[in-house]
Amino acid sequence: MKSYRKELWFNVNKRRELINITADVHACLMESGIKEGILLCNAMHISASVFINDDESGLHQDFEVWLEKLAPEKPYEQYMHNGYEDNADAHLKRTIMGREVVVAVSNGKLDFGPWEQIFYGEFDGKRKKRVLVKIIGE
Amino acid sequence: MKSYRKELWFNVNKRRELINITADVHACLMESGIKEGILLCNAMHISASVFINDDESGLHQDFEVWLEKLAPEKPYEQYMHNGYEDNADAHLKRTIMGREVVVAVSNGKLDFGPWEQIFYGEFDGKRKKRVLVKIIGE
Amino acid sequence: MKSYRKELWFNVNKRRELINITADVHACLMESGIKEGILLCNAMHISASVFINDDESGLHQDFEVWLEKLAPEKPYEQYMHNGYEDNADAHLKRTIMGREVVVAVSNGKLDFGPWEQIFYGEFDGKRKKRVLVKIIGE
Numbered sequence A, B, C: 001m002k003s004y005r006k007e008l009w010f011n012v013n014k015r016r017e018l019i020n021i022t023a024d025v026h027a028c029l030m031e032s033g034i035k036e037g038i039l040l041c042n043a044m045h046i047s048a049s050v051f052i053n054d055d056e057s058g059l060h061q062d063f064e065v066w067l068e069k070l071a072p073e074k075p076y077e078q079y080m081h082n083g084y085e086d087n088a089d090a091h092l093k094r095t096i097m098g099r100e101v102v103v104a105v106s107n108g109k110l111d112f113g114p115w116e117q118i119f120y121g122e123f124d125g126k127r128k129k130r131v132l133v134k135i136i137g138e
Helices: A022-032 A057-070 A088-097 B022-032 B057-070 B088-097 C022-032 C057-070 C088-097
Strands: A002-011 A017-020 A037-043 A048-053 A100-106 A117-122 A128-137 B002-011 B017-020 B037-043 B048-053 B100-106 B117-122 B128-137 C002-011 C017-020 C037-043 C048-053 C100-106 C117-122 C128-137
Touching (some): A002 A022, A002 C100, A022 A037, A022 A128, A037 A117, A037 B128, A037 C100, A048 A100, A048 A128, A048 B088, A057 A088, A057 B088, A088 A117, A088 B088, A088 C048, A088 C057, A088 C088, A100 B002, A100 B037, A100 B100, A100 B128, A100 C100, A128 C037, B002 B022, B022 B037, B022 B117, B022 B128, B037 C128, B048 B088, B048 B100, B048 B128, B057 B088, B088 C088, B100 C002, B100 C128, C002 C022, C002 C117, C022 C037, C022 C117, C037 C117, C048 C088, C048 C100, C057 C088, C088 C117
Antiparallel strands (some): A017 A117, A037 A100, A037 A128, A048 A117, B002 B128, B017 B117, B037 B048, B037 B100, B048 B117, C002 C128, C017 C117, C037 C128, C048 C117
């Protein structure tokens, strides 16, 4: 069994942003030389997400509006967590979007349907944060 | 290390439906011959879901009502994505329900608690769509 | 390839509680002797969750309030599932929080960012329930 590990670093200028990282994850898979196995890609921070969806800008605006409806940023004092910080909403938004994705590796490729793309979801940016890519297989 | 891959195809008549696929996934595991490992089962489409919950029809009606409350289908024009399509709500519903499940394979079986069942969640049907089953182990 | 399996049992006195199980999962990893691989940790019950977030008591109160807003326990008769039971809300809350986490094992450790901690989320307690830890690797 082979295994591979890499960290991808981000420094998003805004509080929230969705970034397509499919090419970065694909590059990890190429570097690993693994042809058959499983790839895990997860946010290493609890106020960020890794998820799979469509790379369509309208949909990304819909995610922003929808997440603000389900877990609004403000008023900050609605959350107990914000006695320490102002990012409680980011923890909730990341919970909706998910921490991680697990992707099949088949024949040396990310085994995806036609529209599947991997995104880093930043919900509390303006600082350096990272994603882990771990691959096991042969 | 052994690996196994199979696609399961669906063509749901309605826009939304929850289908118990536990027996299909179990058949994949039998076919693979893998006794110890990890099984990944994921929707290959970004408007569908694979999730684990209870096979109880009342609960499934509750999911329908609940998802319509959190991410309503209509009015279509509330979503930016629907300039192109009418299925933005399906992307959001699938986000709540999840893209994938990862299941332990132990002693040649799906290593489940007493009520765990795997479902395909279709949120934008009336066309052919598929699920991936990937198993690695020995 | 090595594989390891263990069940962790819980008997929570209240209906809902979040329990940090990171030390228990770490003990499983030590016992397994696996240095490189993948760890799956999942609730074996469909009214409970395993998730990764911050171990901060204010945030945990925020989760309680937020989940009650998105999927309220009462009135019980709002859910079809509650013809049989009174725990439909627990199925929905667990759906938001997630069934499972997949964690990289690197150099014999849980490969975590600085604040990542694993929690058991009980949403229908007052009885014995369990979590599965499965590890594969070398």
